Amino acid sequence: MRKIKVILCSLLSLCILACPLASSFAVSGAEDINSLENQLDELTKQSEKYQKTLDDTQNDINEKEAYSEALVGKIDVLSKKINATNTSINKLNNTIADKQKQIDKGNKDIDVQVDALCERLKAIYKAGSASDLEIVLGAKDLSDFIDKVNLVKTVANIDRELIDDINDKLTVVNTQKKELEADKTELDEEKDSLQADLENLNSTLDENKELLQDLYSKSESAKSKLDDVSGKISAQEQEIRAYWEADAKAKAAASSTGQVDVTERITRREQRQKQSSSSGSSDSHSSQSSQSTQPAREDDDEEESVTPSGGGFVWPCPGIYNLTAVFGEDRTTYAHGAIDIGCPMNSTVVAAENGTVAYTCTYCTHNWGKSGSCGCGGGFGNYVWMNHGNGKETIYGHLTTVLVSPGQYVTKGTVIGYSGTTGYSTGPHLHFECRY
The missing domain is CATH 1.10.287 (Helix Hairpins)
Known part of the structure; x- marks a missing residue:
């Protein structure tokens, strides 16, 4: 130990x-x-x-x-x-x-x-210029007199009709x-x-x-x-x-x-x-020698197993131990309630303990570094939120890909996603938070 x-x-x-x-x-x-x-x-x-x-x-x-x-x-x-x-x-x-x-x-x-x-x-x-009277009086006899009177009337009527007809035609025209x-x-x-x-x-x-x-x-x-x-x-x-x-x-x-x-x-x-x-x-x-070397072998066995036993948490980002932010770090207006593990894009993220997936966010596409929040996942971007019982919970934030879904039971060490820089993240890392 x-x-x-x-x-x-x-x-x-x-x-x-x-x-x-x-x-x-x-x-x-x-x-x-x-x-x-x-x-x-x-x-x-x-x-x-x-x-x-x-x-x-x-x-x-x-x-x-x-x-x-x-x-x-x-x-x-x-x-x-x-x-x-x-x-x-x-x-x-x-x-x-x-x-x-x-x-x-x-x-x-x-x-x-x-x-x-x-x-x-x-x-x-x-x-x-003889007048009509002269024409009538010049008649030779009664018959001639009657003929002359009719002639005068006829000529007068014809002239009157001709003039009336001309006037009518002029009116129509x-x-x-x-x-x-x-x-x-x-x-x-x-x-x-x-x-x-x-x-x-x-x-x-x-x-x-x-x-x-x-x-x-x-x-x-x-x-x-x-x-x-x-x-x-x-x-x-x-x-x-x-x-x-x-x-x-x-x-x-x-x-x-x-x-x-x-x-x-x-x-x-x-x-x-x-x-x-x-x-x-x-x-x-020789007996003392054997006694002195026996504990050394026990120590060697313990050195080979640095991963906690089945009763403890495992490291959520296997093989990567670069801490870019520690728990309680002063963020001016608040204290950082988690650790940030700096890791390349799409690094493997595993469940730290057995538990049930409580919530996930998978819709964030803003997978690049940014100076402000895109608003996705409450700032976590794509994340997995697990419940381990007895009030213990873990959060894995800023993921590129989420492989689990709410209600799913996950065993310790199971791959649950891949790291990224979604949400309010200035660069690729895993936000690992424990709540109790």
């Missing part, structure tokens, strides 16, 4: 020596990693800005495209109206042509009747002319109105097309900038991951070197103890 205590003390001394080495690495790179993370935050803000611009532009494009479709629909309706109006115009033109023919014929009839009237007036003029002029005026107004509406719609459609072209250009620009920033974010995340992987390797190397130093120290200590036992033994008493 004495030698086990010596080994454990040596391991503790190694951890104390190794921690400053790992810490010095972190301190030297703190400024660089802070700069990288600040740049990543800035790139993320730019990405969000460009994404918002892209979303807003797409909304505007959708609105303008819908408006353009509506305009095209209106233009189509208006074009159909114009076609219908053109049909009406053609019909009216045909009607106007027919009426013009009627007017021309009426004018010819009037000319014929006027010519006939003129001929009669000319004949009367040549016959002299004037009425038709006014109707044609009214129809033409109405048709011209309708045509002008439709043409104006069509020009306005085409002008609005052209303006909307220009706006759409501007929006398309703006959208393409936003997409290009977003792709560029996304590429930069990806590169930045890779650089940050590379930093933490290098940090983990450095810590692992420091831990490995410390283990070699401990082994050498233990070996030298055992050699000195064996030399001391050999020099103090007596050659003449």
